[in-house]
Amino acid sequence: MPREEEQFARQRDFTRSNELQARLHEVVPGGAHTYARGPDQYPERMAPVLVRGKGARVWDADGNDYVEYGMGLRAVTLGHAFEPVLEAVGRAIADGVGFSRPTELELLAAQDFLDLVPGADMVKFAKNGSDATTAAVRLARAATGRTTVAICDQPFFSVDDWFIGTTAMDSGIPHSAATVTFRYNDLASLRIVLEAGPVAAVVLEAATALAEPEPGFLQGVRDLCDQHGALLIFDEMITGFRWSASGAQTVYGVRPDLSCWGKAMGNGFPLSALAGKREFMELGGLRTDRARVFLLSTTHGPETASLAAFRAVVREYTTGDPIARMERAGRRLADGVNAIAADFGIGAHLQVLGRPSCLIFVTRDPAGQPSQSFRTLFLQELLDRGVLGQSFVTSAAHTDTDIAETVAACREAALVYRKALQQGSVDGLLQGRPVAPALRRYAAPRRVESR
Structure with a gap:
């Protein structure tokens, strides 16, 4: 494993995503059509603008690839571009929408x-x-x-x-x-x-x-x-x-x-x-x-596309067991990350909790209080290592390889997290302002200046 000090170097470029995000702010209030998808929910200048997805993986405008969690705000349980759904939709829309x-x-x-x-x-x-x-x-x-x-x-x-x-x-x-x-x-x-x-x-x-x-x-x-x-x-x-x-x-x-x-x-x-x-x-x-x-x-x-998609989803749930697959992936992920946090002595500060099919991660500061700054630091380090998500909500498409890569990324991110705990703050480790609650009265503390 690389030396600990090497874990803190930036690893990914977000130039194209940042350019697109700036343009989105010019034409879309908040820069996204859903508040939970807004750039204020991600580390500053590290909010990927996505171009495609397959299974549990997505790619951004800069060519970076990620294992994704949250999966379309929990809307995608079978994986992106799931072939039986796409095929059913294709057949339906060929006859009108x-x-x-x-x-x-x-x-x-x-x-x-x-x-x-x-x-x-x-x-x-x-x-x-x-x-x-x-x-x-x-x-x-x-x-x-x-x-x-x-x-x-x-x-x-x-x-x-x-x-x-x-x-x-x-x-x-x-x-x-x-x-x-x-x-x-x-x-x-x-x-x-x-x-x-x-x-x-x-x-x-x-x-x-x-x-x-x-x-x-x-x-x-x-x-x-x-x-x-x-x-x-x-x-x-x-x-x-x-x-x-x-x-x-x-x-x-x-x-x-x-x-x-x-x-x-x-x-x-x-x-x-x-x-x-x-x-x-x-x-x-x-x-x-x-x-x-x-x-x-x-x-x-x-309209026929979504109804056809729904019927294909029902068939998959009837003939297969996608919930068991997403729960298995969730259990492996939670066990892996929580074991790392325990090994590093930060288990009281960094935890994966919840139902295996609907996991979240909890981030606490040195005083043991929930912290947006420490949450942002963890998100930042995961993004740099190819993991995208405001949660650890899995899908049936998450493979053992996806989970193993995520756990490995969490190990490196946990090193940075531990350093922040040891020094008492995220100063010098977090780039930019912390994330902020999506439903808040004012744009501050993540107000975006006009171009």
């Missing part, structure tokens, strides 16, 4: 979904997760005649006002008390919210990377919703196709009234879904005598 009437493909895709998710009676497709969650909230309000929505203290549910208005990035949103919060794994906090006034819906992820439901919690949520007349909505954006093809509702055995899906449904092709019990979903249809709900009505929701 968008029509003025439903296609048989819409029926077949809906049947596939409902066969996969036994807790749902009906489904409607859209293009992004926020469409689905906001439609679910609208439907719950119409079904109950109530306004207030109770959301769990979890990171993200929608770009729409009812959720974004609760975040630090609430500029332009009228103040409203129509959204209240409760704590995960805390039935008492939910009970207080439900007893305080009429609630239309309770919205939560059944589980997250770092939080499993305590015994009885989800059933307790179900029971409280029934007692107080609120609809239970599960956000399955991440858990669907990552915990189980049938979602967290199947893993934990609790049926919601409505559930919202997206991300991995199309292995990167844009598709989301709102699913649920017939008595509620029919309020958006033509077989009700009640006032109709404008549920979901999207031009591109049923």
